[in-house]
Structure formats: structure tokens, C-alpha cells
Amino acid sequence: MSNSYTMPIFVSGTELMYERKIPLTIDCGLHLTREVLNGKWKPALLNALSMDIKRPSEILRLMPDASRRVLNVQLKELENHGIIEKKIYPQLPPKVEYSLTEVGWSLMPIIDAMNVWGDANRNFLEEVIKQDPKIVQTSKSVCQNLQQLVVDRKIG
Amino acid sequence: MSNSYTMPIFVSGTELMYERKIPLTIDCGLHLTREVLNGKWKPALLNALSMDIKRPSEILRLMPDASRRVLNVQLKELENHGIIEKKIYPQLPPKVEYSLTEVGWSLMPIIDAMNVWGDANRNFLEEVIKQDPKIVQTSKSVCQNLQQLVVDRKIG
DNA sequence: GACATAGGGGATAAATTTATCCCCGGGCCA
DNA sequence: TGGCCCGGGGATAAATTTATCCCCTATGTC
Numbered sequence: 437m438s439n440s441y442t443m444p445i446f447v448s449g450t451e452l453m454y455e456r457k458i459p460l461t462i463d464c465g466l467h468l469t470r471e472v473l474n475g476k477w478k479p480a481l482l483n484a485l486s487m488d489i490k491r492p493s494e495i496l497r498l499m500p501d502a503s504r505r506v507l508n509v510q511l512k513e514l515e516n517h518g519i520i521e522k523k524i525y526p527q528l529p530p531k532v533e534y535s536l537t538e539v540g541w542s543l544m545p546i547i548d549a550m551n552v553w554g555d556a557n558r559n560f561l562e563e564v565i566k567q568d569p570k571i572v573q574t575s576k577s578v579c580q581n582l583q584q585l586v587v588d589r590k591i592g
Numbered sequence: 593m594s595n596s597y598t599m600p601i602f603v604s605g606t607e608l609m610y611e612r613k614i615p616l617t618i619d620c621g622l623h624l625t626r627e628v629l630n631g632k633w634k635p636a637l638l639n640a641l642s643m644d645i646k647r648p649s650e651i652l653r654l655m656p657d658a659s660r661r662v663l664n665v666q667l668k669e670l671e672n673h674g675i676i677e678k679k680i681y682p683q684l685p686p687k688v689e690y691s692l693t694e695v696g697w698s699l700m701p702i703i704d705a706m707n708v709w710g711d712a713n714r715n716f717l718e719e720v721i722k723q724d725p726k727i728v729q730t731s732k733s734v735c736q737n738l739q740q741l742v743v744d745r746k747i748g
Numbered sequence: 749g750a751c752a753t754a755g756g757g758g759a760t761a762a763a764t765t766t767a768t769c770c771c772c773g774g775g776c777c778a
Numbered sequence: 779t780g781g782c783c784c785g786g787g788g789a790t791a792a793a794t795t796t797a798t799c800c801c802c803t804a805t806g807t808c
Contacts, residue, residue: 457763459731461657465710466635466703468717479622493784501617506766518720528775529784539713546709547622549702554621557695561624564674575615613793649754662796684805685754
């Protein structure tokens with residue numbers, strides 16, 4: 437803390453103050469929605485929140501393939517977009533809970549439909565994806581856990 | 593044609609034979625669906641096809657913000673994923689028509705829902721997006737055109 | 749020849765998104 | 779002092795996605 441700090445410098449090009457160079461396309465509802473859901477883990481995050489898995493550490497356990505960092509980033513984007521809310525409990529160790537806003541909840545039918553569609557077409561899709569020479573490996577882990585959890589909740 | 597061609601060389605790292613390095617996450621339906629719809633113009637393309645706008649040149653006119661190249665690439669991905677089909681008419685000048693497969697049609701409720709949700713929340717979303725310091729400009733053009741076209745069709 | 753039509757796609761650059769690493773806070777406990 | 783807990787986030791590298799450019803097919807027309 438004895439280093440000579442000057443005022444914070446906002447260098448462009450770093451994550452701090454990164455600025456889109458290509459205009460965001462927001463003409464039709466489709467693009468707006470796409471923008472909101474755009475992020476590898478966003479749909480899964482919303483799904484988790486809707487199932488009452490709301491603390492960062494729980495979410496992390498649920499999605500071992502995602503890095504902590506990326507989840508934080510995507511959660512923050514969802515928050516900035518008004519889809520989720522963050523509640524910080526002033527405790528130690530810290531406790532944080534995310535939850536869907538009303539707008540966020542109104543997205544859930546879409547998330548659910550995506551879930552259903554994907555599961556209904558899993559055989560077909562897995563087959564087709566295997567044909568793709570770009571895809572050499574796939575990973576499965578997340579939702580097994582999730583479903584386990586859900587079942588547990590239903591039973592408990 | 594008199595150049596001395598050798599056998600085609602498949603260099604890795606170029607678009608030809610580009611190979612994913614990060615395993616595709618396909619555990620729950622959500623991720624599968626996300627994968628299928630993942631592409632800036634894919635939802636819009638499906639939407640267009642569902643409205644009977646099926647020839648590449650029509651689509652291109654409809655989406656002036658998208659480059660021809662990118663649309664071709666995303667159409668091919670949709671085709672590879674079994675979501676759309678391509679019919680080539682052996683004529684000159686060439687004629688091509690894309691259309692949704694049955695599986696593709698089954699996605700339409702989701703696309704429609706995204707459209708509806710985005711439009712219903714447009715005010716809110718535009719407001720929130722404006723707060724985002726990353727976003728300095730947005731572009732609106734595509735769906736105006738689309739709706740115009742649709743109206744034309746309805747009237748005609 | 750030059751250009752238009754209608755469609756494809758390679759090479760490569762630029763932009764954006766994910767992943768990796770590592771440090772911070774601040775009690776509590778051994 | 780060192781480590782655990784539970785969260786946050788900067789820097790930077792790697793991966794992936796989009797954008798740009800430009801050439802090709804083949805026929806018809808000015």
C-alpha cells in the first residue's frame with residue numbers, strides 16, 4: 437500500500453472500459469432476446485436460479501465445467517440487463533443470493549422450451565453433431581447434477 | 593486450369609478443418625438448443641425461412657447488416673445441424689431455396705416466443721442497454737424490412 | 749470486353765467471448 | 779503465521795465468431 441498510486445487509469449482495450457466496435461443489432465425482438473441470452477452459461481444460469489439454486493457457490497458446484505470467473509461475468513451481465521437481481525447479505529463469510537426479476541421470470545417459458553426441445557431432439561442432435569468434423573469432443577456433466585438436485589428437492 | 597495442382601492440402605488452423613479445442617457442452621437440452629441457435633443471424637434466418645423468404649438473395653436483401661459470407665456460413669451450419677434443407681435447382685442463373693426441416697419447424701415456437709418477448713420488453717431492454725458503457729451504437733434495420741415484406745405479402 | 753444475375757467459398761483480419769491465473773477482504777481457527 | 783470460507787474482479791492469453799476481400803461458375807446482354 438506504500439506504492440505510489442496515481443489516479444486510476446482507464447486504458448481502452450482492457451476489460452475495464454472495453455467498448456463494442458460493431459453496433460449491436462436490436463431491430464426485432466428476436467435480436468434483443470438473443471442479446472440477453474447470449475452467453476455460454478446464461479440460459480443455464482437462469483434455469484438454475486428458477487430452480488432456487490441461487491448462491492454463487494451452489495451454482496459453481498452445479499456447473500463444474502464453467503469457471504468461477506466466467507460465471508461471475510455472465511451473472512453481472514444478466515444483472516445489468518435487468519434479468520436478475522443480486523442481494524448481498526452483510527455477513528462474514530459473505531453471503532450472496534441472485535434471483536430472477538419479474539422480467540427475468542418472464543423469460544423462463546423460453547428457457548423451459550429450449551430445455552424441452554433440446555431433450556426431445558437429443559438423439560437426433562447428438563447424431564448430427566457427431567458428423568461435424570469440427571467437433572472432436574463433447575462434455576456432459578452439468579445437468580445430470582441439476583436433475584439429481586431437482587429430484588432430491590421433489591422427494592425431500 | 594493449367595496450373596500445377598497437387599492434392600488438396602488440409603492445413604489446420606484455416607477455416608478448412610478448423611477444429612474446436614474446447615469440448616462442446618451438451619449435457620442438458622438447454623445447451624443443445626443453445627448450440628443450434630448460436631450464431632448472430634441464425635434466429636433471424638429461421639424466422640425468415642418460416643415466413644417463406646427462402647432464396648439467398650431475398651434473405652440478403654432482408655438483412656442488409658449481415659454480410660453474404662456470414663449468412664452463407666450460418667445457413668450451412670443450420671443445414672449441417674439438420675434444421676434447414678437446401679434445394680438447388682439446376683438452372684442458370686442458379687436458383688437455390690432453403691426451407692425448414694420438420695425438426696426446424698419444431699423450433700419455431702421458441703423463435704416466435706423470443707420475438708414476442710423481445711418486442712414486449714423492448715422499452716425496458718433498450719433503456720438498460722443504453723446504460724451499458726460498452727454499447728456506443730446500435731443498429732436497426734432488419735426487421736423493419738421484414739415486417740414491411742410481411743405486410744406486403746398479406747396485402748398482395 | 750465489361751457488367752449483371754445468382755450463388756459459393758478460401759484466406760485472412762478484426763472483434764468478441766471464454767479461460768487461466770492470481771490477488772484482495774476479513775473474520776475464525778489451529 | 780497459515781489456511782479455510784465465500785465472493786469479487788483485474789490482466790492477459792486462447793479460442794471462437796464475424797467481417798472483409800476477392801475470386802470462381804456460366805449465360806445473357808449491351
